[in-house]
Amino acid sequence: MGGPVGVAVVGCGTISNEYLRNLTSFPDLRVLFCADLDIERAKAQADKYGVPAAGSTAQALDQPGVELVVNLTVPAAHAETAATAIAAGKSVWIEKPLALDTASGRRLLAEAGRAGVRIGCAPDTVLGAGLQTAWRLIEAGTIGAPQTALALMQNPGPEGWHTHPEFLFQRGAGPLYDMGPYYLSTFATLFGPAEHVAAVGRRSRDRRVIGRGPRAGTEFDVEVPTHVAALIGYAGGQAASLVLSFDSPLRRHGFVEITGTEATLALPDPNHFDGEVRVRTADADDWTAIPTSGATAGRGLGVLDMARALRSGAPHRASGEIALHVLEVMEAIERSITADAFEPVRTTFPAPAALEADWDPHARTLG
Ligand SMILES: NC(=O)c1ccc[n+]([C@@H]2O[C@H](COP(=O)([O-])OP(=O)(O)OC[C@H]3O[C@@H](n4cnc5c(N)ncnc54)[C@H](O)[C@@H]3O)[C@@H](O)[C@H]2O)c1
Numbered sequence: 003m004g005g006p007v008g009v010a011v012v013g014c015g016t017i018s019n020e021y022l023r024n025l026t027s028f029p030d031l032r033v034l035f036c037a038d039l040d041i042e043r044a045k046a047q048a049d050k051y052g053v054p055a056a057g058s059t060a061q062a063l064d065q066p067g068v069e070l071v072v073n074l075t076v077p078a079a080h081a082e083t084a085a086t087a088i089a090a091g092k093s094v095w096i097e098k099p100l101a102l103d104t105a106s107g108r109r110l111l112a113e114a115g116r117a118g119v120r121i122g123c124a125p126d127t128v129l130g131a132g133l134q135t136a137w138r139l140i141e142a143g144t145i146g147a148p149q150t151a152l153a154l155m156q157n158p159g160p161e162g163w164h165t166h167p168e169f170l171f172q173r174g175a176g177p178l179y180d181m182g183p184y185y186l187s188t189f190a191t192l193f194g195p196a197e198h199v200a201a202v203g204r205r206s207r208d209r210r211v212i213g214r215g216p217r218a219g220t221e222f223d224v225e226v227p228t229h230v231a232a233l234i235g236y237a238g239g240q241a242a243s244l245v246l247s248f249d250s251p252l253r254r255h256g257f258v259e260i261t262g263t264e265a266t267l268a269l270p271d272p273n274h275f276d277g278e279v280r281v282r283t284a285d286a287d288d289w290t291a292i293p294t295s296g297a298t299a300g301r302g303l304g305v306l307d308m309a310r311a312l313r314s315g316a317p318h319r320a321s322g323e324i325a326l327h328v329l330e331v332m333e334a335i336e337r338s339i340t341a342d343a344f345e346p347v348r349t350t351f352p353a354p355a356a357l358e359a360d361w362d363p364h365a366r367t368l369g
Pocket of ligand 1: 016037038077
């Protein structure tokens with residue numbers, strides 16, 4: 003099969019806006035269907051973004067032109083929705099996290115392997131200009147040999163802005179599973195596989211209050227740690243310190259520094275596709291900003307890379323294997339919080355290739 007890759011979006015909530023805006027603008031993709039449990043929501047998104055049809059997930063999977071399902075459901079539905087799509091012979095892009103636990107993630111990858119389809123997984127921010135620039139600088143030896151990482155993500159919690167934030171405080175979310183993938187995928191890309199972790203976790207309060215939308219004022223239960231401090235040791239010898247918190251009145255997002263033998267590199271927010279990259283050596287009085295280059299379109303770049311790879315046969319970059327590894331790291335962090343001990347991490351993944359400097363999401367490359 004040649005030409006643009008047919009896509010169905012399943013899950014038409016908050017984040018589907020950014021995806022649909024981008025996916026419908028890439029000439030190598032054709033968004034053919036929007037699906038959701040709430041069919042009216044799917045129809046509204048299809049109308050808004052000029053997608054020709056909308057309905058249920060089963061109807062999406064029946065569309066003959068759909069080769070790739072973009073699964074934007076809530077974390078608890080990721081694995082089941084992906085498994086249904088795989089069984090229908092479709093490749094699947096999954097929003098993070100890949101699944102609620104490593105065992106289900108592993109099963110998904112095995113099912114995809116048997117069915118001869120692919121799994122890709124968010125975050126794809128690592129394909130954006132900011133992190134690609136930082137990656138190229140590290141590869142070029144700008145900081146010497148990378149040794150350590152320090153990353154901080156602190157805020158008062160998403161219940162202030164999300165109109166139905168309950169899922170963000172349930173299994174599969176919290177700051178660890180909701181925000182951890184951005185930071186841990188960045189470390190995985192730059193350092194390779196982790197081999198052990200230790201962590202402490204805290205929960206400042208057991209109930210929170212929705213701050214926005216028609217249900218503002220509604221209280222709901224918090225099921226997961228809302229402050230996580232983790233230490234991660236990598237097989238390549240590097241060490242990372244990571245704080246992820248929904249318990250902080252202070253907002254500090256996307257603080258990521260990679261320190262090497264020669265210099266420290268300040269990365270842009272790994273939840274964004276662009277941002278400042280700065281370098282500082284031991285004898286410098288201040289940071290030096292480095293201009294970034296690459297794609298800044300936003301969420302959906304990983305779907306496009308996967309679609310192009312489906313046609314070329316090359317590996318796609320934001321792979322199911324990296325996502326499974328990141329999931330195992332998060333699960334090990336969770337286990338360490340309860341066990342008060344270092345926990346091993348065993349999965350590995352093939353190192354992804356950096357994007358070509360002139361990679362253009364808006365180019366038509368598939369005929
Ligand atoms: N909101 C954000 O800023 C953001 C950013 C990045 C990633 N994400 C990720 O995107 C995913 C979705 O988040 P969201 O904020 O858009 O959530 P949301 O609750 O706004 O939307 C989820 C949608 O999925 C639908 N859905 C749930 N289960 C389904 C199923 N089994 N079949 C079909 N549809 C189903 C719901 O009806 C809803 O419309 C999550 O994995 C989240 O971690 C969200």
